[in-house]
Amino acid sequence: MNKKKTFYYDLSIDEIEEIKKSGKKPILGIHICCAPCACFPLEFLTPYFQVKLLYANSNIYPREEYDRRLSELKRYLKIFNEEHHQDVELIEFIYDNDEYNKSLAPYALEKEGGKRCLICYEKRMDLTYRYADEHGYDYFTTVMTISRQKDSFILNDIGEKLSKKYKTKYFYSDFKKHQGIDRATELRKEYNLYNQLYCGCVYSYLERKRKDEEK
Numbered sequence: 001m002n003k004k005k006t007f008y009y010d011l012s013i014d015e016i017e018e019i020k021k022s023g024k025k026p027i028l029g030i031h032i033c034c035a036p037c038a039c040f041p042l043e044f045l046t047p048y049f050q051v052k053l054l055y056a057n058s059n060i061y062p063r064e065e066y067d068r069r070l071s072e073l074k075r076y077l078k079i080f081n082e083e084h085h086q087d088v089e090l091i092e093f094i095y096d097n098d099e100y101n102k103s104l105a106p107y108a109l110e111k112e113g114g115k116r117c118l119i120c121y122e123k124r125m126d127l128t129y130r131y132a133d134e135h136g137y138d139y140f141t142t143v144m145t146i147s148r149q150k151d152s153f154i155l156n157d158i159g160e161k162l163s164k165k166y167k168t169k170y171f172y173s174d175f176k177k178h179q180g181i182d183r184a185t186e187l188r189k190e191y192n193l194y195n196q197l198y199c200g201c202v203y204s205y206l207e208r209k210r211k212d213e214e215k
């Protein structure tokens with residue numbers, strides 16, 4: 001595959017077309033980070049997949065912020081399931097920020113999007129991909145490709161690399177494309193979803209604090 005010319009949105013549509021032809025609704029595990037990033041992928045994917053949300057985000061600091069994002073996700077999922085007559089399940093992973101930070105700490109001074117983030121993406125995707133594989137899911141993906149701050153090429157490259165370790169197929173995505181990001185903004189406003197002010201880890205938290213203090 002020529003990655004420079006890869007359009008991940010098109011790959012996701014091609015895969016969905018194949019699924020529609022099969023007449024089946026395969027199981028898709030999605031690594032999920034928060035309600036604002038989850039809302040559009042849920043709407044986009046549930047017509048074709050039995051979706052399982054995998055909440056593994058030990059990167060988030062402090063614990064209160066982790067709990068707030070999780071509780072907002074639960075609130076939105078309840079509304080989504082009722083309004084769309086769905087039964088999407090949420091699987092919560094263990095939260096251990098101290099342990100998680102051991103891998104990030106050597107890259108504390110990196111800018112957002114640098115080496116620290118690559119490690120962070122892969123750690124969470126690997127953990128949830130393994131779960132999807134161990135539970136016999138047909139597909140795995142991450143909602144993170146909806147974020148303007150995150151490079152879809154990097155995320156899909158990690159997904160592709162991990163797919164070589166597991167039997168579960170990787171579902172390429174670029175949820176922000178084709179008005180995905182606009183629809184996510186609409187949903188965030190409509191349901192008044194809590195929109196966090198920093199990415200998640202203690203380093204992004206401190207960076208945000210520093211910027212606020214400079215204002």
Ligand code: SF4
Pocket residue numbers: 059060104112113116117118120121199200201202203204
């Ligand atoms: S900025 Fe976000 S993606 Fe990067 S290391 Fe921190 S939490 Fe992870």
